[in-house]
Amino acid sequence: MPNAPLDRYGAVTHEVINQPLELADYNLFGGDIALKEAITREGAEWAVNELTDFGARIGAAAYLELGALANRHQPEFDSHDRYGRRIDLVSFHPSYHRLMQTSIEEGLHCSPWTDPRQGAHVARAARFYLHSQVEAGHGCPITMTFAAAPCLKLQPDLAKDWLPKITSRVYDPRNVPVDQKMGVTIGMAMTEKQGGSDVRANTTRAIPFGAGGPGQDYELVGHKFFVSAPMCDAFLVLAQAPGGLSCFLVPRWRPDGSKNPLQVLRLKKKMGNVSNASSETELRGALGWMVGQEGRGVATIIEMVAMTRFDCMIGSSSGMRMAVSQAIDHCRQRAAFGKMLIDQPIMQNVLADLALEAEAATVLTMRIARALDDRATDQEAHILRIGTAIGKYWICKRSPGVACEAMECTGGLGVMEDGPMPRLFRESPVNAIWEGSGNVQCLDVLRAMSRTPETLDAYFAEVSGAKGGNAALDRHIDALRQEMSSQRMGAAGDFEFCARDLVDRLATGLQASLLVRHAPAAVADAFCASRLEARGAHQYGALPQRVDFRSIIERARPR
Numbered sequence: 368m369p370n371a372p373l374d375r376y377g378a379v380t381h382e383v384i385n386q387p388l389e390l391a392d393y394n395l396f397g398g399d400i401a402l403k404e405a406i407t408r409e410g411a412e413w414a415v416n417e418l419t420d421f422g423a424r425i426g427a428a429a430y431l432e433l434g435a436l437a438n439r440h441q442p443e444f445d446s447h448d449r450y451g452r453r454i455d456l457v458s459f460h461p462s463y464h465r466l467m468q469t470s471i472e473e474g475l476h477c478s479p480w481t482d483p484r485q486g487a488h489v490a491r492a493a494r495f496y497l498h499s500q501v502e503a504g505h506g507c508p509i510t511m512t513f514a515a516a517p518c519l520k521l522q523p524d525l526a527k528d529w530l531p532k533i534t535s536r537v538y539d540p541r542n543v544p545v546d547q548k549m550g551v552t553i554g555m556a557m558t559e560k561q562g563g564s565d566v567r568a569n570t571t572r573a574i575p576f577g578a579g580g581p582g583q584d585y586e587l588v589g590h591k592f593f594v595s596a597p598m599c600d601a602f603l604v605l606a607q608a609p610g611g612l613s614c615f616l617v618p619r620w621r622p623d624g625s626k627n628p629l630q631v632l633r634l635k636k637k638m639g640n641v642s643n644a645s646s647e648t649e650l651r652g653a654l655g656w657m658v659g660q661e662g663r664g665v666a667t668i669i670e671m672v673a674m675t676r677f678d679c680m681i682g683s684s685s686g687m688r689m690a691v692s693q694a695i696d697h698c699r700q701r702a703a704f705g706k707m708l709i710d711q712p713i714m715q716n717v718l719a720d721l722a723l724e725a726e727a728a729t730v731l732t733m734r735i736a737r738a739l740d741d742r743a744t745d746q747e748a749h750i751l752r753i754g755t756a757i758g759k760y761w762i763c764k765r766s767p768g769v770a771c772e773a774m775e776c777t778g779g780l781g782v783m784e785d786g787p788m789p790r791l792f793r794e795s796p797v798n799a800i801w802e803g804s805g806n807v808q809c810l811d812v813l814r815a816m817s818r819t820p821e822t823l824d825a826y827f828a829e830v831s832g833a834k835g836g837n838a839a840l841d842r843h844i845d846a847l848r849q850e851m852s853s854q855r856m857g858a859a860g861d862f863e864f865c866a867r868d869l870v871d872r873l874a875t876g877l878q879a880s881l882l883v884r885h886a887p888a889a890v891a892d893a894f895c896a897s898r899l900e901a902r903g904a905h906q907y908g909a910l911p912q913r914v915d916f917r918s919i920i921e922r923a924r925p926r
């Protein structure tokens with residue numbers, strides 16, 4: 368039968384015009400000028416070709432889609448199998464496993480430990496930054512596995528057995544005892560209901576089987592309120608031993624092949640970071656081996672925490688970069704009121720301001736990566752100590768504002784769950800909260816300055832490298848120096864009231880000094896004018912009129 372004739376007007380309602388094409392099939396590294404410059408400057412020029420390949424591979428549309436899928440299909444937990452046996456199994460979508468596999472094959476969990484060389488941390492940080500733009504949640508177990516290595520090295524007998532599997536490039540997600548596995552992942556369990564940041568209040572007990580002591584067997588009894596990535600093969604756990612709070616390595620399976628009673632109660636119902644399973648867990652007589660000295664648990668696990676805090680800086684810098692890329696790419700393709708959005712003056716101001724924030728985060732993160740590489744020198748060790756505390760606080764705190772404003776740049780589309788912005792937005796507060804929330808980080812900056820005053824000297828030595836490059840920066844640093852040398856540092860209690868204000872200024876001073884030394888004048892001048900001269904009290908998009916908006920946006924264009 369012939370087709371019925373179409374209704375003359377009804378079948379075709381409209382043609383879709385003035386709607387952007389998805390930001391996909393682009394090179395995440397190749398389009399990131401600030402990152403490329405940082406890699407070369409901070410000692411990892413040798414990695415440029417590999418990073419270029421990696422950026423192209425993970426920028427493919429099909430690969431970017433893995434990030435969406437891993438969050439749409441959330442992990443599921445089964446406490447028992449259908450026969451009633453305890454299994455504590457978390458199941459993930461294949462997209463999550465693909466992301467984990469890439470991260471492990473690329474060495475995001477180990478490359479500076481297995482291939483130490485100048486720039487190893489810088490190159491690894493760049494890869495982590497790029498891959499987190501595809502998907503941030505799976506980065507949690509990758510980071511914890513990476514960060515566990517320096518902590519475990521404190522206990523050589525354990526390190527001998529575990530490190531080769533921790534640093535293996537094989538992703539082996541099977542829920543089987545460690546001796547059957549080609550590669551393992553490591554989690555960490557510190558937080559308890561009544562304690563949280565204050566881990567001294569932890570009540571989980573560790574009872575020695577024999578004489579006890581470093582490397583020896585203990586039985587752990589208690590609970591943990593947050594244990595992310597509960598499918599890891601072992602966890603670094605804080606518990607109260609007879610001699611005080613100590614650190615333990617608790618395996619998922621006992622060496623005899625029986626299941627260690629580290630039991631997951633349920634998975635957390637999270638607003639963001641949903642591809643990553645986080646759990647509430649109980650230790651019901653679980654076997655654990657003491658790592659480091661009895662009673663020195665915090666000092667031991669801090670080796671791990673220092674690394675995870677640095678990765679929070681990378682993760683938030685990465686989230687901001689992706690948000691800004693999305694905003695610029697959208698505004699480049701969308702017109703309103705007779706002009707492309709990217710040509711509308713107010714939008715130019717907003718986009719340039721967002722780009723400044725993202726670039727400042729990237730340069731600070733990569734500078735701290737170099738401090739990690741060079742921490743054998745006193746100056747770099749001090750910069751690492753104070754710069755990580757400052758950067759973890761500041762960069763992670765800036766992330767939600769950038770995600771929110773970038774979402775608005777893309778209009779109503781930005782709110783739609785089938786696009787990337789809601790995921791970026793919901794992810795954005797997480798890094799600020801875990802691994803030392805904002806106030807705790809500010810207290811850590813004060814602690815670094817009072818216990819090791821050389822860290823402050825190192826800070827001033829670092830920022831003085833930009834002296835004379837920008838008058839506002841010179842004034843900012845002089846004011847900070849004067850304040851620090853006054854007697855106020857002595858009264859630590861009083862000083863806490865203004866700790867956030869102080870750390871804000873230390874952070875913007877450090878970022879500005881890096882931009883003045885290394886970024887084009889348009890970027891550095893706009894950053895100093897907006898962050899140092901006109902501090903706070905404005906939304907994004909309030910840069911002064913003299914700023915070179917176009918060149919700042921052009922520099923940040925992802926493609």
Ligand SMILES: Cc1cc2nc3c(=O)[nH]c(=O)nc-3n(C[C@H](O)[C@H](O)[C@H](O)COP(=O)(O)OP(=O)(O)OC[C@H]3O[C@@H](n4cnc5c(N)ncnc54)[C@H](O)[C@@H]3O)c2cc1C
Pocket residue numbers: 554555556557558559562563564565593594595596637640645797800801802803804805806807810
């Ligand atoms: C998604 C997610 C996953 C997590 N995964 C893990 C994990 O795998 N392992 C793990 O051990 N933990 C994990 N955590 C826990 C996380 O590290 C804690 O939530 C965090 O350390 C804060 O502890 P808390 O929640 O008990 O808050 P609290 O410690 O009660 O803090 C509440 C607020 O008080 C502030 N505060 C604390 N002390 C002071 C002070 N002295 N002065 C001023 N302000 C202060 C904090 O900055 C914070 O803003 C996870 C958390 C989240 C959200």
